Amino acid sequence: MMKDTLRVYDSGNKYADRYTVVNMNRPEYPPGCYECFGMSTHPFHPQGIGQHGSAMPGGHLGMRIRFSDLNTDCQRAAEHMKD
Secondary structure, eight states: OOTTSEEEEEOGGGSSSOEEEEEEEEEETTTTEEEEEEEOSSTTSTTOOEEEEEEOOSGGGOEEEOGGGSOHHHHHHHGGGOO
């Protein structure tokens, strides 16, 4: 996997889907959007969130962080995003 394939954003406690993982190798429509996976801090918890979508990468998704900064559950939930 290339380093810039996945971009990870953290919106803090602002939203229930705190983290957004964007795969820059999977463009979608409209132009500028890419496949993404949004999730809460505990995506496997019964009240957790984990869902696919499309997103335009950028600061509106939160602060950019490294994939390794995600907790183990979030890394496991987003593992399918890797090429």
